[in-house]
Amino acid sequence: MDPxxxxxxxxxxxxxxxxxxxxxxxxxxxxxxxxxxxxxxLAEARMKEINEAYDMIMNERNGAKKAGAxxxxxxxxxxxxxxxxxxxxxxxxxxxxxxxxxxxxxxSRSPQRDAEWYFLMGTVYFRKGWYDEAQRCYMQACSMDxxxxxxxxxxxxxxxxxxxxxxxxxxxVNACDCCGQLICLQCMLNCCCGGGGC
Amino acid sequence: xFGFIRxxxxxxxxxxxxxxxxxxxxxxxxxxxxxGRMQTWFLSYDMTFLALVLGAVTPxxxxxxxxxxxxxxxxxxxxxxxxxxLAYTADVSVLLxxxxxxxxxxxxxxxxxxxxxxxxxxxxxxxxxxxxxxxxLDETMRTCLDELSALEQARTPSLDRPADTFARLLAAAVxxxxxxxxxxxRQMFYHTGRWLYLLDACxxxxxDLASGAYNPIALRFGLTKPGLEPVKEQLxxxxxxxxxxxxxxxxxxxxxxxxxxxxxxxxxxxxxxTRQVLDGTYQSNGGHDQxxxx
Numbered sequence: 304m305d306p307x308x309x310x311x312x313x314x315x316x317x318x319x320x321x322x323x324x325x326x327x328x329x330x331x332x333x334x335x336x337x338x339x340x341x342x343x344x345l346a347e348a349r350m351k352e353i354n355e356a357y358d359m360i361m362n363e364r365n366g367a368k369k370a371g372a373x374x375x376x377x378x379x380x381x382x383x384x385x386x387x388x389x390x391x392x393x394x395x396x397x398x399x400x401x402x403x404x405x406x407x408x409x410x411s412r413s414p415q416r417d418a419e420w421y422f423l424m425g426t427v428y429f430r431k432g433w434y435d436e437a438q439r440c441y442m443q444a445c446s447m448d449x450x451x452x453x454x455x456x457x458x459x460x461x462x463x464x465x466x467x468x469x470x471x472x473x474x475x476v477n478a479c480d481c482c483g484q485l486i487c488l489q490c491m492l493n494c495c496c497g498g499g500g501c
Numbered sequence: 502x503f504g505f506i507r508x509x510x511x512x513x514x515x516x517x518x519x520x521x522x523x524x525x526x527x528x529x530x531x532x533x534x535x536x537g538r539m540q541t542w543f544l545s546y547d548m549t550f551l552a553l554v555l556g557a558v559t560p561x562x563x564x565x566x567x568x569x570x571x572x573x574x575x576x577x578x579x580x581x582x583x584x585x586x587l588a589y590t591a592d593v594s595v596l597l598x599x600x601x602x603x604x605x606x607x608x609x610x611x612x613x614x615x616x617x618x619x620x621x622x623x624x625x626x627x628x629x630x631x632x633x634x635x636x637x638l639d640e641t642m643r644t645c646l647d648e649l650s651a652l653e654q655a656r657t658p659s660l661d662r663p664a665d666t667f668a669r670l671l672a673a674a675v676x677x678x679x680x681x682x683x684x685x686x687r688q689m690f691y692h693t694g695r696w697l698y699l700l701d702a703c704x705x706x707x708x709d710l711a712s713g714a715y716n717p718i719a720l721r722f723g724l725t726k727p728g729l730e731p732v733k734e735q736l737x738x739x740x741x742x743x744x745x746x747x748x749x750x751x752x753x754x755x756x757x758x759x760x761x762x763x764x765x766x767x768x769x770x771x772x773x774x775t776r777q778v779l780d781g782t783y784q785s786n787g788g789h790d791q792x793x794x795x
Binding site: 331332336337340341342345346349428431432433434435436438461462 | 659660661662665668681684685688691692695721735738739742743746749750752753
C-alpha cells in the first residue's frame, strides 16, 4: 500500500495538508455515514486503510513519535441491549447476522404486535432501504412505548440521515441561496457605503 | 425511461458538458448499430447515466471519434467509441423500453393502449436480440414488472412495496464485474430505482387521481386532491434517504473517469429534480427543446 496514494497527497505535501486530506477522507467514510447501510463493511475497510496510511506517513515523518489518528470505534450499528422474549432475540441475532429475510419471516410468524415487534420490523425495513415503512414502524413503536430510549434513538437516526458527512441533498441549494443572498446584501452595502463616502 | 437523471448544466465544466454529450451520442450510435434506428427514439438521460457509471468503473478508456448522425447530418460530432459499457447499456435500454411498453398495454385503455400494442409489435425483433444477449436480465425485468402489476391491482397503500419491485429491476441491471464493485453498484442502482419510481409517482399524482389509476403516494397518504403540499415533507425525507444511499455507495466506487460529472448528477442533479417535482415546477424537457442538449 502506498500511503500517499491512499490519502491523495505526495511526499512533498506539508504535514498540515496531509492532516487536512486525512480529515476530509475520514469525514467521508466515517462509520456514522454507513449506519444500517449494507455497504458498512466496505466503508469500514476504507476507513481502516485511510487510518493506516495516515499513521504510516506521520510515523515516518515524526520518527518514532506515534501519530494520533482518530481512534477507530467499533460500529456494529446495531447493539443488542434488550433480551426480550425468545423470538425477539432470535430476530435480533438474524438482523445482526445480516439475514433480513429470516428476521422478516420470524416476525411475520410472531402472534403478538407489541412495541418491540414494530421496532424490530422497522429495523428490518431500515436495513432493506424501505425508509417509509421503517418510519411508520418506528413511529408505531414509539407511540406504543414512548419511554423507550432505543426506539426513540432509532427513529431519530432514521430522520437525521447521515448529517456527519455534511451531505444533506435537499438542503444544499437552500443553504447556497442563503449564502447568495448574504453576498448580494454585502455587495449592496459596499456599493451604498462606498458611494456615500463612508 | 423517465429522464429524471440529468446534470445541472450551469455547474458543469465545459469539458464535462462535451463529455456528457459524447456519451449520450455514443450510446445513441451504439443502439442504432445494434438494434436499428427506431430504438434510438427512446434514448433517455437515465440510460446515459447508466452508461457513464458503467464506463467510469472500467479501467480502459475507449476514447472518442467524430461522426455524423440523423440529428446532426452536416456537422460531425464528437462521439464516445463503442465499448462493453455502451453495448451493455444499449441492451438494457432496449429491454427496459420493451417491458415499459408491455406495462403500458396492461395499464392504459383506448388509443394509448392501441398505440402501445403497435409499438410493441414493431419493437419485437430488437427485443428478441436484446433478450438473447441478456437472458437473465430480461427474465428479472419480466418478474419484477409482473410483481408490480399485481401490487398495483391490489391497490397496495405502500410506498416501499411497489418501489421495491422497480428498484430490484434496476439493481439487476448491474453487469458481471468484480464482487465488491457489483455490490456497490447494486446498492446504488437499487436506490436509483426506488427514487425513480417514487418520483415518477409524485409527478403523475394529478393525472392518476383524475383517471383513477393506481398511485402509491395517493393511497399511502389518503390524498384525494392533486397537490403534494400536505405530504411534501415526508416525501422529501424518504426520497432524501435514497439519495443519501446513492451518494454513500458512489463514494465507495473506484472511478477511473468522469468523477466531476457523476458527482454533479448525483449531488446536484438528483436533488434539484426532486425539489422541482415536489414543488410542481418540473418540466420534462428541462426548459430546453434541442435534441441531445441539456
